[in-house]
Amino acid sequence: MNLFQRSFHLSQFIFPNGGACLEFGVFRGGTYAYQAEHILRRYPASTLIGFDSWEGLPPETEGVWTADRHAVGKYAAPKAEVKSRLDALGIKEGDPRFRLVDGFYSDSLTPEVAASCGPLAYVNIDVDIHSSTVEVLEFIGPILRPGVILYWDDWKDPRDQADGAWGEHYAWEQWLPKQAGLEVETIEVNPLEQRSMLVTAAYGKTLASENLPTVTQIRYQAQALVEDPVKALKPRxxxxxxxxxxxxxxxxxxxxxxxxxxxxx
Known part of the structure; x- marks a missing residue:
């Protein structure tokens, strides 16, 4: 079980009564389909919303370094490929638990869409570049709550070598200090610098005030998912x-x- 998978299951441990799972950067639907399958099998009270332009990456923020593999138009993929994965899982179009939002984030990440997401449980950020990460953070910021797990797929890829900061980690380092009342802890980092984070406090609410597991309990579950995922995922x-x-x-x-x-x- 990889870090993405562990972080998703960890979010469902924190919110056993379900929550909204958001995926930014669906591409061909591999991680989206993984979440969808487990929502069907294990977590029927959760929902899943994917956001993608299907046209590849947009331009990077002016003056911010980006790798050649993150050039404009890279990672374009047909939405039909994702739909075929959902069909294979038996998910019918119109199932309210599963939604795909089309378009570049500058157009699609609106306050109306944010309001329609419902209480968050999990956010998969796989957008590669700084400009898209800024838009994602501005979108999710107002709807974050204690207990939400953030997963970063391209935090600082070891293949990338550049002076200064760039991409997802640069956007986060700029954004977080401006969020009064938001507290976040890193839970796990792997050798590829992918990482999971836990929102411990948000806008006057804490894990304790929301009657959620403690940070210690969450860290123990995260470790259990590393050591013995089969046992960790057994019904409670x-x-x-x-x-x-x-x-x-x-x-x-x-x-x-x-x-x-x-x-x-």
Whole structure:
């Protein structure tokens, strides 16, 4: 199981009652189909939205270095190829759990689309270049919440050697300091510099206030997915189910207030 796959499953551990999974850079649909298959098999309450122009990469930000393989028009792929993968999984067109949003991000990433996504659980950022990453971050920023997992596919590819910063990591380093109230921790980094991150706080809310697993519990699950993914993905025991139920009950205003009062004693 690779880091992308582990990060996706980790998001579903954090949100056992489902959430929206967003993929930026669908290309031929390999990672999109992986998520779709597991939503069908394991996580039926989750949804999946993919964003792609199908025309390849747009121009890079002026003055920002980019690798030759990320030139304008690279990674174009027919949307029909993705649809055929979904057909093979038995996913019918119109299934509300699965959606593809067409167009370059400058046109397609609108506030209306953001509002239609629903509560986030997972974001796969595979857009290669700085300009697209900036647009993705501006889009997801207002709808991030504690517990969301961010996966970066092209953070800083070891094949790329350039002075200064570029691409996805440069956009993140520029964007994050401007986001008051947003706190993020890196969970895992692999030798290719791909990485997963956890939103621990967002705009006045925390993992604890949302009755989500702690950072420690999330890190233990991430390690379990490395060591024994088959065991880590086994259906939860009744005990685990009761824990999840308790977390949900505590989100009720009256119950939450009582729990807080007892903790403060």
């Amino acid at each position: 025991s009744d005990n685990d189910g009761m824990t999840a139920l308790k977390r949900q009950i505590r989100t009720l205003p009256v119950v939450g207030a009582v729990v807080k009062k007892l903790r403060d004693r």
